[in-house]
Amino acid sequence: MLDDLHAQSYGYFRQEAPELLQTLEHELLSLGGQWSVNKAHTLMRTTHTLKGAAASVGLEGVKGIAHRLEDLFRGLCQPDIIPDRELESLLFEGFECLRQPLSAQLSDNPVATEPYLERW
16 A cells, blocks of 8 residues: 555656746746746745655655755845846756756656765
């Protein structure tokens, strides 16, 4: 029964994770000139959801990367912070560190997440 529940949870994860990645990418690509606290909240909530989903299916490395990214987005939820090019670059690097191992996992080619955690 637990195996069936895990398989079902993983199936939901496989459906939801690409949509969440797409939302993150869309929001990050639209940063230029459109920064707001609401955008920071959207990025944070989306990453939080992805973190929880990864944790629910035992993807601890992906969960760890998402947690770091979520913390960064949480720090940006202040009206006086406007990301400059350096910060935008860091945000995209963090996204790539999340996207690459998650995409590999979703393609049934899991990779070690430690290099991504160390890189970012």
